Amino acid sequence: MIKDITIGQYFPGETVIHKLDPRVKILVSFAFIISLFFINKFYPYILILAYILTVTKLSGVPIKYVLKGLKPLTFIILITFFINLFMTKGVVLFEIGPLVITEEGLYQSLFMALRLIFLIMGTSILTLTTSPISLTDGIEKILSPLKAIGLPAHELAMMMTIALRFIPTLLEETDKIMKAQMARGADFESGNIMSRAKNLVPLLVPLFINAFRRADELAMAMEARCYRGGEHRTRLNEIKMEKRDYIAITIMVIFFGVLVLTRYI
Amino acid sequence: MMIKIENLNFIYNPDSPFETKALNNINLEINEGDFIGLLGHTGSGKSTLIQHLNGLIKPTSGSIIVDGVDITEKGADLKSIRQKVGLVFQYPEYQLFEETVYKDIAFGPKNLGLDDSEIDSRVKKAMELVGLDFDSLKDRSPFELSGGQKRRVAIAGVLAMEPKVLILDEPTAGLDPRGRDEILGEIKDLYNKGNITIILVSHSMEDVARLVNKIVVMHKGEIAMEGTPREVFRRAEELESMGLGIPQVTYFMRKYKESGNDVSSDVLTIDEAKEELLRYLRRNGND
Ligand SMILES: Nc1ncnc2c1ncn2[C@@H]1O[C@H](COP(=O)(O)OP(=O)(O)O)[C@@H](O)[C@H]1O
Ligand SMILES: [Mg+2]
Numbered sequence A: 001m002i003k004d005i006t007i008g009q010y011f012p013g014e015t016v017i018h019k020l021d022p023r024v025k026i027l028v029s030f031a032f033i034i035s036l037f038f039i040n041k042f043y044p045y046i047l048i049l050a051y052i053l054t055v056t057k058l059s060g061v062p063i064k065y066v067l068k069g070l071k072p073l074t075f076i077i078l079i080t081f082f083i084n085l086f087m088t089k090g091v092v093l094f095e096i097g098p099l100v101i102t103e104e105g106l107y108q109s110l111f112m113a114l115r116l117i118f119l120i121m122g123t124s125i126l127t128l129t130t131s132p133i134s135l136t137d138g139i140e141k142i143l144s145p146l147k148a149i150g151l152p153a154h155e156l157a158m159m160m161t162i163a164l165r166f167i168p169t170l171l172e173e174t175d176k177i178m179k180a181q182m183a184r185g186a187d188f189e190s191g192n193i194m195s196r197a198k199n200l201v202p203l204l205v206p207l208f209i210n211a212f213r214r215a216d217e218l219a220m221a222m223e224a225r226c227y228r229g230g231e232h233r234t235r236l237n238e239i240k241m242e243k244r245d246y247i248a249i250t251i252m253v254i255f256f257g258v259l260v261l262t263r264y265i
Numbered sequence B: 001m002m003i004k005i006e007n008l009n010f011i012y013n014p015d016s017p018f019e020t021k022a023l024n025n026i027n028l029e030i031n032e033g034d035f036i037g038l039l040g041h042t043g044s045g046k047s048t049l050i051q052h053l054n055g056l057i058k059p060t061s062g063s064i065i066v067d068g069v070d071i072t073e074k075g076a077d078l079k080s081i082r083q084k085v086g087l088v089f090q091y092p093e094y095q096l097f098e099e100t101v102y103k104d105i106a107f108g109p110k111n112l113g114l115d116d117s118e119i120d121s122r123v124k125k126a127m128e129l130v131g132l133d134f135d136s137l138k139d140r141s142p143f144e145l146s147g148g149q150k151r152r153v154a155i156a157g158v159l160a161m162e163p164k165v166l167i168l169d170e171p172t173a174g175l176d177p178r179g180r181d182e183i184l185g186e187i188k189d190l191y192n193k194g195n196i197t198i199i200l201v202s203h204s205m206e207d208v209a210r211l212v213n214k215i216v217v218m219h220k221g222e223i224a225m226e227g228t229p230r231e232v233f234r235r236a237e238e239l240e241s242m243g244l245g246i247p248q249v250t251y252f253m254r255k256y257k258e259s260g261n262d263v264s265s266d267v268l269t270i271d272e273a274k275e276e277l278l279r280y281l282r283r284n285g286n287d
Helices: A024-036 A044-059 A065-066 A071-087 A103-129 A133-148 A153-183 A194-198 A203-223 A243-261 B046-052 B078-085 B099-110 B116-129 B147-159 B177-192 B203-210 B229-233 B236-241 B247-259 B269-287
Strands: A092-096 A099-102 B003-010 B019-031 B036-041 B061-066 B085-088 B165-169 B196-202 B215-217 B222-227
Touching: A024 A103, A024 A133, A024 A243, A044 A065, A044 A103, A044 A243, A065 A103, A071 A099, A071 B203, A092 B003, A103 B269, A133 B036, A153 A203, A194 A203, A194 A243, B003 B046, B019 B046, B019 B222, B036 B046, B036 B203, B046 B165, B046 B196, B078 B085, B085 B147, B099 B147, B099 B247, B116 B177, B147 B165, B147 B177, B147 B196, B177 B196, B196 B203, B203 B229, B215 B229, B222 B229, B222 B236, B229 B236, B236 B247, B247 B269
Parallel strands: B036 B196, B036 B215, B085 B165, B165 B196
Antiparallel strands: A092 A099, B003 B019, B003 B061, B215 B222
16 A cells, blocks of 8 residues: 555666666756756657656666656646646636636646656656665765765765665554554544544554664664764775766756757747 | 465565565365464465455455455455454554553454443453453553563453454564463463464464464465374474474474384473373383
């Protein structure tokens, strides 16, 4: 049930996309998001779609899996769609009672919904093809120049690593505690909002208690192994830019350049 | 009350890179009054199987018939099934959540919609069954109890629903030998009081050998053996190849027999071994 969430879920593999330097992938994803917002008409979406399909194909991740990332966000996509559909003023296409659909509204709502869908798919590919560890390594490296102005890059990255590491554990545990309480007749699925919220107590209390206990144990285990933050810490596998990374950057710069240009032609 | 499992298959995360076939064509009958030991190495599918028995997991295919009702069908009354088939998870102390021991144990009966006086008597009875003193513990916070006591509170929480079938998933995991013996003793007493069917999941032969009257061994998602403890422990080599052992005293008697002593190796407990050895030594001494 809760396991449908793909964002943050790694799909193991050995493809070019998997092997790209995480920094390159993170920056490309950012460029992707920004260029999405540069697009102001429909036809460049064809390029975006082609990009997503090509990268997905190269990465060996089944497209179904990329689409799964949309599922938990369906609600947000729908809300965006309907708000734009009904709230945009312009030439009236048709009216259903108090609801007015305009030509501009239809255009705008489709445009925004597609933008969101592509945004999610594009970023899902990043998390699907990059293991959490290399993702945080990449973030640490990208942020490390900011250490000069006092940003605790290593600590931030470590916090993210730990958080990512414990997401599956927490999901598993949620599943287990839910089942254990259901075995005692608890009901998480019916009732109104108030009683549903109340019914969550038997789930949330043990979940929090266990999370704190885990945090405590982890802190102790880290201390026992003399962890003391980023200073002078070296790593086993340094991330390094390779030829494929430079090729990827070149291709992407041209691609995003073209996307931005479509704004003016 | 009888449980009948037919052609049960279960796959975790189907159609994904993490697909795991956890159960493969399981067929099993559990009869009223059975005391079954469900054994198997870690990952053999024991926990997955028992979660099917009260409808917490829906099978990928196959059917589970409890008391004549197929619980895999849509619209099956899961609440009444979960009352009839009580399931104590592994490390159940991690699911405690109430302010007091009393309230936590009362959670199940309350969900069944019982009235307060009935709940009260059930909590008392359940605490007595697991050896917890009602008056001194009922108002304590479950979180300040010892590990063994917490586990008893959690077990009492399921017993208070008065299930006809009680399933315990590795109830002794992580306890010291004394705590383990106490819990196993209480489970045995509960069974001896009658009117209950018990399934005890374990990976320890020692624990199970002296308690149960039937053993089911699982291996890689399948049922590998089924029979009385004696029947199963005769197949020591097979058990070992599955990463399981036989009780140490049975093992000792086998070795002793192999080294040329005419004893029966068909023993399960230290007492039986003692009897057998005395019988053998006396007879030899008389020759
Ligand atoms: N929640 C889950 N998600 C995915 N796979 C699981 C889950 N629980 C168990 N498994 C897998 O199913 C198999 C059987 O596990 P389990 O029933 O827990 O075995 P046991 O209780 O005998 O140790 C194992 O391979 C395990 O990794
Ligand atoms: Mg288990």
